[in-house]
Amino acid sequence: AKLYSTAPSKRTGGNMGVVYRGTRPEPVDRIIFSTKVNTLTDVISLDEKYAFFYITSHKPKRYREYKSVKSQVRTAVKAEKIEELEEKFAKGLRRKAKVKIYKKVVRNPMETEEDKLAAVVNKREIWKSDVIARNQSQIRMAQVDLSDSETFEGLLNAIIDENLKLEYAERNKYFLYDGYTIKMRENIHALMENGLYQRIVIEGVTADSQDINDYYNEHKEEYRVPETIRARELVVTSKEFAQELRQILVNDPQEFDTLAREHSIAPTKADGGKTGIIRRGMRSETFESNVFTLEVGEVSDIFSETDPTFTICLLMEHYPETYRTVEEMSRTIESGLLRQKRNKVATEFLDIIKEQADIEIFLEPAPEESSIEENK
DSSP states (O other): TTTTOOOOGGGGTTTHHHHOOTTHHHHHHHHHSSSTOOOEEEEEETEEEEEEEEEEEOOOOOOOOOOHHHHHHHHHHHHHHHHHHHHHHHHHHHHHEEEEEOOHHHHHHTTTSSEEEEEETTTTEEHHHHHHHHHHHHHGOOOOTSSSHHHHHHHHHHHHHHHHHHHHHHHHTTTGOOHHHHHHHHHHHHHHHHHEEEEEEEEOOOOOOOHHHHHHHGGGGGGGEEEEEEEEEEEOOOOOHHHHHHHHHOOOOGGGHHHHHHOSSGGGGGTTEEEEEETTSSHHHHHHHHTTOOOOOOOTOBOOOSTOOOOEEEEEEEEOEEOOHHHHHHHHHHHHHHHHHHHHHHHHHHHHHHHHHHOOOOOOOOOHHHHHHHHH
């Protein structure tokens, strides 16, 4: 299977793991569940491919004992009852409430960008922007397509139910006991903050190509790619032996791998002397002056980095110093600029609304030292 199979199970020698009836194509299902254990199946055709299987074990359909699933059953029953009660409670609130949904908005929610009133719940207005904000406040995987009228209406109804529950909790002062209302207020507050941030900061800030080019030119050194090489090295402790080896390598550089594995004392010996990527500044000046100046494919002179060793190198690749282009860095720069601008806009907006607001802070003045002494 590892040699010839084209199935995903190739890497594990064809091991399919546990296979449940009904989870594989019908021809596979039929043949593997009708074959005895430790037996090869016949060859079958599957979408212009051919397959056969070896059955290693087979467990018939069975039921787990109640004791082993008791806690799961209890949890499932409790969840069903809670869901049933919540649904009944929501329907009861709806019957007593004055709810008006504007069907024209619901039928074509994304027809225009204009914000429109989507519903009124006991005089509380819910706008199209509220539904959009709620959707955007969810994690990306949970966000839905609001251009679909049914999806939009579903999320709108969820918001309506939340409003009715909040109103009911406030009316009965449940927040005095368990904090449900307080938690819901926090969620609504967070939702409004997200919507405000989206409108004022996200939508109000852009970074055009000129901004990106200007930033790139001002910070070009940050995008410098240093000079790098790939080489092979062979290190021995005898200069005479190094000279013999160098002569062989000058005549036939292809021998470097073999000779490095046989004679080198460097850690790179096991890989035929391959050094991997070396940036200028990573090795000694002696190494750089002898290796970075070579032509690709050229064997270096013998040099000594540390006494008493003698090194020979073969330059395999050479990449001169360069800079990453503005096109390569465009997205990274744009993200950074937007983050900077948004932070600035958010701070300035907060300062403005603080200036416009009527804020009074009531703090008791710190007691004076003399009064403390008197009390003593």
